[in-house]
Amino acid sequence: MLDINDIISGDQNTGARMIRLIEDRDPSAHEVLKAIYPHSGRAFIIGITGSPGVGKSTLIDALIAEFRRLDKKIGIIAVDPSSPISGGAILGDRLRMQRHAADPNVFIRSMASRGQKGGLSRAAKDAVLVLDAMGYHIIIIETAGAGQTEVDVAGIAHSVGIVTIPGTGDGIQAIKAGILETGDVFILNKCDRPDADAAEFELNMMISMRPASPGSWKAVVVKTRALDGTGVKELAQVFLSHYAFLNQEGRLEKKKKEIELRYFQGLVTDLVLEKTMAALETSKAYREALQKIELNGTDPLSLAETVMGGITISNFNSP
Amino acid sequence: MAINKKIRILIAKPGLDGHDKGAKVVALALRDAGMEVIYSGLHQTLDQIIQSATQEAVDVIGLSIMSGAHLPICQKLKAMMQEKGLVHTKLTVGGVIPHQDIPKLQEIGVAAVFPGGTSFEDIIKGINSLFD
């Protein structure tokens, strides 16, 4: 087992190997996570999401530079999809942040989705926990939205930045699709493009339609040009002011509790699934059912009920 | 949930040479063989390579070198790996590598050498075999 002291003292090698155990679903990871849990909870966690190619990695690269100027230690978890065909992946996010690679106060970790949607959120969450325990002040998670990896950043991050670009209508579309509620900061990147002002206007309009309760955070639109860093200083400040806002009136504590609750629910779901499946897969009934499907003829719905030993689908509805 | 291991490999081009066709083509082949490839781009310093390999917890570092400097680069990198405790990571190298240098590279501790012209299949087998 890895030495948890090495993790909490910030040793990159050990921390990285710990994240490796998490993504490989190594059983020993659980114990270590338990042991480092008490050392976590200090970091400010930012989620950056948006359609592929909108410039998330480039923005994060510029944000790292900005936060480093404020002498913060930065951890990054960048998630890219695995190839559905081979299961492999080329993880390219790091490429755009590579100038920070040799900075000992920056830790960049790429993760492949490995074909698991819910499971990946867990792995990303666990990885954030490791970076948090290692003492990184700010942790940024990059995930592509739009059905790509489906990491539920809002369930992990304290502050969520949604990146869109002018011209495509694509960002606005995503917002219509419901992400609007989860964003704290709306980043309009590639503002070197001609129609940036129109997009900003539209974005502000969309946001103004969000139901706002008194005392709630008012979402902000920031225009950036990640390539040369224009607007990124402001963006960093907006994230920090959101953090300051959260730190008032117990908001952060409340948010953290929500995150913990979801984490707990996710863990339980995983455990139930894991344990039940392990038991089921070795059962005679399950193997017979597989054969029947192979041979055709029996409907999968009834088979599922048979395998579950009398637990019918409708049972789940009752309290 | 079930263990779900994959080979993770960092493909890196150390130094100033910018011929990256080979590195990119191999990256695609390894991806198609089910590996997770971290492509770190051109003009990498050894420090950057070490840090990337550390943070990414890769199983393999794959260097692509065309400049002829493979011996000093591998020697230095291997020493840095030792020093940083990258004991689980294997070093491999491909590119323009004269045959007579292969034993020297092995002596330095390079786990596998893939001179230009090695087939994808042999590269994939070679990497997989490091973890048998």
Add this chain to the structure above:
Amino acid sequence: MGVAKYIKNEKDAIKEVIYQSGIKVKPSYGPEDLEKAGFKYEKDLGAPGEYPFTRSIHPQSYRSRAWTTRQYTGFGTPEETNERFKLMISNGQTGLNVAFDLPTQMGYDSDHPLAQGEVGRVGMAIDSLRDFEAAFKGIPLDRIGSGLTINAVATIMMAMYQAAAEKFGYSKNQISTTPQNDILKEMIGRGAWIFPVEHGVRLVGDSIEYAVKELPKSNPVSICGYHIRESGATPAQEIAYAFEIAKAYIENVVQRGIKPEDFVGRFSFNLNVYGNLWEQIAKFRAARKLWAKMLKEEYGVKDNKNLFLRGLFGGGGSGLTKEQPENNIMRGAYYALGAALSGAQTTALCSFDEAYTIPTPRSALLSLRTLEILMDEVGLRDTVDPLAGSYFIETLTLEMENKIIEEMKEVEKWGGMVKSISNGFVQRKVSRQAYEFEKGLQSGEYRKVGVVPVSEKGTDKDPGSEPAAVELHEYNEAWAEKSIANLKELRRTRNGKDVAECLKGLEKAAKGSENVMPHLVKCCHAYATVGEMAGVFRQVFGEWKEPDFY
């Protein structure tokens, strides 16, 4: 790389031929094919030397002048390079092609940590005007032109060349230099880029503008489809991307209020010759025509001389194999034949051992002799464009033209070459093609003689082969030591105040829109180093971040 796809039946008869550019070839061609393709003699062909120059840019082509050849030199120290230059000139060379080491190409001085192990390795190491003075000492720069194989810091080397010439007493309008200066192709293929795309293009624009106004005999840019092809582009893409690159440069210069007519005649191209013979010939013929048409119709260029697609058609490194290297001698000869049948003005042939080592003098000589045999023995000088009028060649040329246009449109759909490179579209496309092709070669889907498909390895179809003897660029620690010692001495003895002032002027120009060239010339005269000048650019422009790759 570089072969067509042949689909065969069980009896080895060819069912289908598909060229790399995506053109299917029929078993035979006749007049009906020309008609179907809409071929018109006047419009598509015309006489040699007449618009649209499909056949040749000169009416007499090789009848009046055989092709010229180029050799690439420059190694170790400037002094050694100078000796080699002098030898080449005494052997009758009328032009020099200068190679620089990687630190120079990347704008680093010899004592920069990243230069370690690279000083003088693949070309000469240049830190300051002193080195250029040593390299070009005693060379008649009014008669001998120099190609400078440099891109990211081409502006600096152009300025350095002018400064050296001025030191030797030549004036700006006597000298002739052709820096490669094609930064966009570096971003697609060769990787020697430094600054972000738009700043890179701005520097190219500065050098073109400067050449138009101040260096009447210099050709400021040589666009290299060559390296794009080597990176995995098809022949049609090679031309399409080269032309889209040219358009990006033209547009930058036009924005400065200069008319295309005043500068496009100074563009030259460096294009590749390997691959299917017919596809190559059609490519060059279509390219000559398209270039002329594009300049005339889109940019209003009128003077015929400004419509010529000039340049070097040659090389073919990626067509060669490591396996059975002697076969490359044959390949080289056929590539040269292709270049000759395409009407290349200037050519250079890869040496047969180039696939795995630096060419030996013997193999380099063999390349030269191959070219001579074609011109003097085989009869390639007899008549201009001997394939003109062939049903097949003319149909193929028209199809090639359409393919090139199609590929250009795709780039334009993304907003042109600058955008397509910034977002990584072109790089991803060519790398994927290179991968697919390599996979096809290894699986036996494509055949290259001597390359054994994986499935046949170790069977009786595998002749087995000895690993080829690889020799690498010589590296001499003494070069670096000498360069570094010179650099130290230079920094101590030059007028530091002058240098600082010139660099400040350069910085101001770089930050604004003033042309950097005059400032670079001043900096060079003051003995500012390459690293210092490039350092100003690095600081003002930043460095390019490659788009991600997947």
